[in-house]
Structure formats: structure tokens, C-alpha cells
Amino acid sequence: MAEAIQKKLQSELEKYQQLQKDVSKSMSARQKLEAQLTENNIVKEELGLLDSQNTVYKLIGPVLVKQDLDEAKATVSKRLEYINGEIQRYETLLKEMERKSEQHREVLSSLQQEYQRAQGQAVGKV
Amino acid sequence: MAYLHDQMAATGKVKRSKDLPQGVERLKEEHRKVVKDCRSQIEHWNKVEKDYESLQERLRTLPDKLSYDIMVPFGPLAFMPGKLVHTNELTVLLGDNWFAKCSAKQANTLVEHRKKHVKNALDDLQKVMKNFQNRADFTDDLKKLTGDTEGFLDIREEVINEEDFTKGKHRLAHKPNSKPKQEYLLELEEDKEKKEEDEERKTGLLSEEELWARLDELEREEELQDERFRLDSTDTNGEDTTSSSEEEKEAESGSGVQVNGHQKENGWVPSSITSQMNGTNGSHPEDEEVEDCDEEAGNGLPTIYFSHTAEFKKVRINTGKNTTLKFSERNEQKAQAKRKKKSGKRNGHSHEGYKITSPADIYRVFVDLVNGEPIPRKSILKSRSRENSVCSDTSESSTADFEERRAAFGRSWSHDDATHSDTSDGFTGEESPTGTSPRTNGRFEAFTGTVIEKDPLSCSIPHLTIAPPALPTIPERKLEEVGPEALQEPPKRMSKFKATRLHQT
Numbered sequence: 116m117a118e119a120i121q122k123k124l125q126s127e128l129e130k131y132q133q134l135q136k137d138v139s140k141s142m143s144a145r146q147k148l149e150a151q152l153t154e155n156n157i158v159k160e161e162l163g164l165l166d167s168q169n170t171v172y173k174l175i176g177p178v179l180v181k182q183d184l185d186e187a188k189a190t191v192s193k194r195l196e197y198i199n200g201e202i203q204r205y206e207t208l209l210k211e212m213e214r215k216s217e218q219h220r221e222v223l224s225s226l227q228q229e230y231q232r233a234q235g236q237a238v239g240k241v
Numbered sequence: 242m243a244y245l246h247d248q249m250a251a252t253g254k255v256k257r258s259k260d261l262p263q264g265v266e267r268l269k270e271e272h273r274k275v276v277k278d279c280r281s282q283i284e285h286w287n288k289v290e291k292d293y294e295s296l297q298e299r300l301r302t303l304p305d306k307l308s309y310d311i312m313v314p315f316g317p318l319a320f321m322p323g324k325l326v327h328t329n330e331l332t333v334l335l336g337d338n339w340f341a342k343c344s345a346k347q348a349n350t351l352v353e354h355r356k357k358h359v360k361n362a363l364d365d366l367q368k369v370m371k372n373f374q375n376r377a378d379f380t381d382d383l384k385k386l387t388g389d390t391e392g393f394l395d396i397r398e399e400v401i402n403e404e405d406f407t408k409g410k411h412r413l414a415h416k417p418n419s420k421p422k423q424e425y426l427l428e429l430e431e432d433k434e435k436k437e438e439d440e441e442r443k444t445g446l447l448s449e450e451e452l453w454a455r456l457d458e459l460e461r462e463e464e465l466q467d468e469r470f471r472l473d474s475t476d477t478n479g480e481d482t483t484s485s486s487e488e489e490k491e492a493e494s495g496s497g498v499q500v501n502g503h504q505k506e507n508g509w510v511p512s513s514i515t516s517q518m519n520g521t522n523g524s525h526p527e528d529e530e531v532e533d534c535d536e537e538a539g540n541g542l543p544t545i546y547f548s549h550t551a552e553f554k555k556v557r558i559n560t561g562k563n564t565t566l567k568f569s570e571r572n573e574q575k576a577q578a579k580r581k582k583k584s585g586k587r588n589g590h591s592h593e594g595y596k597i598t599s600p601a602d603i604y605r606v607f608v609d610l611v612n613g614e615p616i617p618r619k620s621i622l623k624s625r626s627r628e629n630s631v632c633s634d635t636s637e638s639s640t641a642d643f644e645e646r647r648a649a650f651g652r653s654w655s656h657d658d659a660t661h662s663d664t665s666d667g668f669t670g671e672e673s674p675t676g677t678s679p680r681t682n683g684r685f686e687a688f689t690g691t692v693i694e695k696d697p698l699s700c701s702i703p704h705l706t707i708a709p710p711a712l713p714t715i716p717e718r719k720l721e722e723v724g725p726e727a728l729q730e731p732p733k734r735m736s737k738f739k740a741t742r743l744h745q746t
Binding site: 151154158161162164172179 | 339354358
């Protein structure tokens with residue numbers, strides 16, 4: 116009886132740990148996205164400071180490709196929107212994972228209690 | 242940063258749930274970690290800013306010459322002589338793999354823009370660091386507070402002889418007299434409320450008492466604060482009014498509680514009873530001045546036991562309305578005096594034995610002199626002060642009670658007071674004349690004038706009707722007025738006290 120509970124406990128624990136890892140992964144991805152967000156914001160502002168006389172280049176691999184200023188501005192804006200969307204997605208994902216991990220935590224605690232009780236009984240029996 | 246914050250907060254919370262010393266330690270650790278991180282980040286950003294500044298310098302000087310002779314890095318280990326040309330044409334990395342060709346001046350503008358961002362980041366970091374530093378300090382203090390007792394002084398106001406306090410209250414006092422009072426009320430049958438209140442009183446005595454005690458406590462605290470305030474500040478008026486208003490509020494609340502009790506006792510009650518009532522209601526500081534006594538140090542912390550002083554210095558010039566600092570003070574003083582008297586501890590008979598240490602004392606004395614019955618005077622004064630001040634619940638009698646009393650006895654006084662108040666410029670309410678009187682007596686210290694302002698209408702109506710008849714000597718009257726609370730309360734509340742005092746005097 117105690118052993119069965121122990122096995123259950125172990126499996127639950129593993130699941131919980133996995134969940135935690137996922138949470139941390141999503142967290143870091145979200146942080147990266149946030150950094151990109153700030154960077155793109157700066158780029159957008161600086162593009163605004165330039166005038167059409169300056170040529171804008173985009174680095175694609177080892178090549179600097181000439182770009183139009185307006186095009187560049189549009190591209191950067193689109194990228195910003197994309198990043199925002201990604202962040203939102205990650206946010207919801209994180210919340211969901213948090214909820215699930217909470218559930219797992221509860222299950223774990225109850226299992227633990229059961230296990231201890233079983234242990235106590237076993238000891239008593241012995 | 243926000244993430245860090247949340248982490249910190251989370252860990253902090255977790256820490257707090259643990260044992261205090263361990264938790265505190267851990268909390269401090271985490272705080273320190275955050276602070277360190279902040280510091281390192283600030284350093285980093287400072288470096289970045291310096292780099293940008295040197296870059297700007299370079300940009301300024303670069304277009305000076307058409308070309309420069311330089312040593313060009315050739316691979317990781319070698320240099321070769323070369324020329325730097327097109328000195329004004331720069332390809333600037335805008336971020337995220339975007340480049341722009343621009344002149345030196347334009348590049349300068351871009352750099353300025355970036356520096357702004359860096360400054361913002363720096364400010365945020367500074368704020369966070371300061372925040373966490375404060376938190377860390379606070380946890381330190383917390384630890385000290387709970388653990389060590391060094392440097393912390395607990396200031397308490399000991400309420401010795403709580404029974405005295407409660408006894409002084411009309412509720413307790415009334416118990417023995419409750420019957421006669423009830424009868425009285427029943428006889429009157431004018432106010433059904435009285436009856437109801439009587440009943441209520443009986444049943445809700447305890448609760449009222451508790452409330453009363455609590456209110457007194459609050460009042461005392463307020464007064465303490467006000468005293469300190471007054472002592473510290475030069476602008477007595479402003480402070481007084483604020484403090485008095487605070488007291489008023491307290492008194493109001495207190496009066497609200499006491500109203501039931503008071504009403505039971507209406508002014509018709511014989512003086513002794515009323516005195517009891519007053520005593521109970523105004524179970525507030527007597528005219529005694531309380532000394533700081535370091536008594537029973539029951540805590541680990543060195544404790545300063547402070548007892549409320551019933552100084553009338555709190556008499557204030559009423560700039561606003563309803564300043565009743567005096568009122569509550571008087572109550573406290575009365576209560577303390579009573580307590581002291583009963584306990585026989587602190588000052589002993591100081592206040593009772595004509596030891597005039599505060600204006601209230603004088604009033605007490607004068608009250609005795611003027612009338613055979615100081616009680617009514619007190620009540621009158623109180624009622625007046627109460628009228629003006631909402632809180633004025635120091636005296637037991639409710640406003641009705643007071644008015645009755647006034648009608649019976651103190652009309653002249655009140656009228657006088659009213660006139661005084663009218664005439665006096667800065668003073669509003671009755672307290673002002675009373676405030677001046679203590680000064681004139683020369684016994685009182687500088688008066689930080691708390692004038693308890695009573696509704697001129699309420700008091701004036703009954704009072705004005707009566708022409709100023711032969712009144713007791715002005716100083717006396719003023720004294721009476723000044724110490725309406727003190728006078729009113731002690732007589733009511735402490736009939737015994739009064740009796741002893743009278744005997745003594």
C-alpha cells in the first residue's frame with residue numbers, strides 16, 4: 116500500500132518537475148522576446164531620426180542589402196507587431212502552465228500526506 | 242527587472258512565512274543579492290554611457306581631416322599602416338541587423354538618442370536598488386525590534402487602576418445609582434430615550450465600557466501626539482486646530498458611545514450622581530499632570546511609561562471650529578487624577594491638594610470657590626465645550642445634560658463666555674476666555690490655546706437670553722470655562738474625588 120503510493124508520488128513528482136521546466140523555458144523565451152521588443156523600438160525611433168538621404172541597409176547573412184527608408188520603417192513596425200503577438204501568446208501559455216503546475220502541486224501534497232499516513236500505519240503495524 | 246522584482250517578492254514572502262530569525266536572515270540575504278545585482282547592472286550601464294560619450298568625442302573630431310594615417314588591424318595579431326578616408330560617412334548599426342549610412346553629425350544625434358535610453362535604464366536601476374535597500378534595512382529593524390531591544394524604547398501609557406477608570410465612568414458608578422437614576426428618568430418620562438438608554442446601559446454596560454476605554458485610549462494617544470506636536474512646532478494655532486480637531490473626532494466617537502450612558506443620567510440627576518456621570522464620562526485626565534514614570538517594565542524593551550498630562554496648555558485658540566483638545570485632555574486628566582487618587586501612586590494628592598499644575602487645576606479650585614457645587618459648573622462648561630466640539634464627551638452629561646445644567650446654573654457663565662467669545666477676535670467659542678484666564682492667573686505655562694469652540698447658536702440661545710447677571714469673578718468664570726472639561730468631568734465622574742478634595746481643601 117505504501118509502496119503503491121510511493122510510486123504514484125514519484126510519477127506525480129516527475130510530471131511536476133517537467134511542468135516546471137516548461138514554465139522556465141517559456142519564461143526565458145518571453146524574456147528574449149522582450150529584449151527584442153525594446154531593441155526594435157529603438158530602431159524604429161532612430162529610423163525616424165534619419166531622412167531619406169541616408170541609405171538604409173539590412174544585414175542578411177554576410178550581405179548588406181540596400182533598403183528604402185520607408186520600407187525599412189514598415190518592416191520594423193511589422194516586426195514589432197509580431198513580437199508583441201508572440202509575447203501575448205507566451206503570456207497565456209505561461210498562465211496555463213502555472214495553473215497546471217498548481218494543480219500538480221496540490222495532488223502532490225495530498226499524495227504525500229497519504230504516503231505519510233500509510234507509513235505511519237506500516238510502522239504501527241510493525 | 243520586473244521578473245527579478247517578482248522573484249524577490251516571492252522569495253521574500255516565502256521567507257516571512259518561516260521562522261522569524263531564519264526567515265529574516267534569508268530575507269536579508271535575498272535583499273542583499275538583489276541590491277548587488279542592481280549595483281553590477283548600474284556599473285555596466287555606466288560603462289556603456291561612458292563609451293557613448295567617448296564615441297561622441299570621436300565623432301566630433303573625425304570630420305576635421307579628410308583622411309587620417311592609421312595603423313589598420315590586420316587579422317588578430319597584426320597591424321598595417323593605412324589611411325582612414327571618407328571621414329564623414331558612417332554606417333551606423335541601428336539594431337536588429339539594420340544599418341544606415343549617415344554623416345557624423347547625424348550619428349551624433351543617434352548616439353544622443355541612445356544615451357537617453359541608457360539614462361532611463363540607469364534611473365530605473367537606481368530606484369530598484371534604493372527600494373530593496375530600504376527593504377533590507379527594514380528587515381534589519383524588524384529583527385532588532387523583535388529580537389534585540391537595544392535602541393528601541395517602548396512608550397506606553399500605563400493605565401493603572403483600570404477599575405478606577407471604569408469606576409469613574411458613569412456606567413460603573415451608575416450601577417449603584419442606576420436605580421435612582423432610572424427612577425428619575427422614569428419619572429421624567431420626557432425622554433423615552435432615557436429609559437431605553439437605561440436599559441441599554443444595563444445590558445450594554447460592558448460593551449460601552451470597553452468602547453469607553455478604547456476611546457479614552459485613543460484620545461490619550463491623540464493628545465500625546467498633539468502635545469508633542471505643539472511642543473515641537475511653533476505654529477501652535479495650526480497644529481492645535483488640527484490636533485484639536487483630531488481630538489474632537491475622538492471625543493465625538495467617544496461621546497457617541499457615551500451618549501447612551503449620559504442620557505440616562507440627564508441633568509436632573511442630583512449633583513452627586515451627575516458628578517459620577519461626569520466623572521465616568523469625563524473619565525479623562527484630571528488637572529493633574531502626569532509624569533513620565535518608568536514603572537513596571539514588563540517587556541524586554543525598555544519602556545517609558547507615560548501618563549497623560551492634563552495640562553491645559555492645550556487650550557488653543559480656536560481658529561477653526563470644534564477644537565476640543567482640552568476636552569479630551571481634561572477627561573484624561575480627570576481619569577488619571579482619579580486613578581492616582583485611588584491608587585495613591587503617582588502624584589498622590591497633587592492635584593487634589595490644590596496642587597495646581599495646570600490650568601485645569603485652577604479651574605477646579607475656582608469651581609469650588611465659586612459655587613458650593615462645582616459640578617454644575619463643570620457640566621455647564623463641558624456642555625458648552627461639547628456643543629462646540631463634537632467629541633466633547635469628556636463630561637458625562639450629554640449636551641442635553643449640559644444644557645440643563647447650564648440653564649440651571651451656568652447660564653451666566655455661558656453667556657459671559659459667549660460674549661467673551663464674541664468679543665475676542667481670535668477666539669471662538671467659550672474656551673477662549675477660559676484660555677485667557679489661566680494665563681492671567683499666571684499659574685499656567687504658555688498656553689498653546691486650544692479653544693473649544695461650541696456652537697455659538699446652541700450656547701448662545703440659552704445664554705443670551707440671560708443678561709449677564711452677577712457672575713462669579715471673571716477669572717473664576719473663565720477658569721470655569723477653560724476647564725469645562727476638567728471641571729465638568731471630574732465632578733461628575735469623581736464625586737468621591739471631589740468629596741475628598743473638598744474635604745482636603
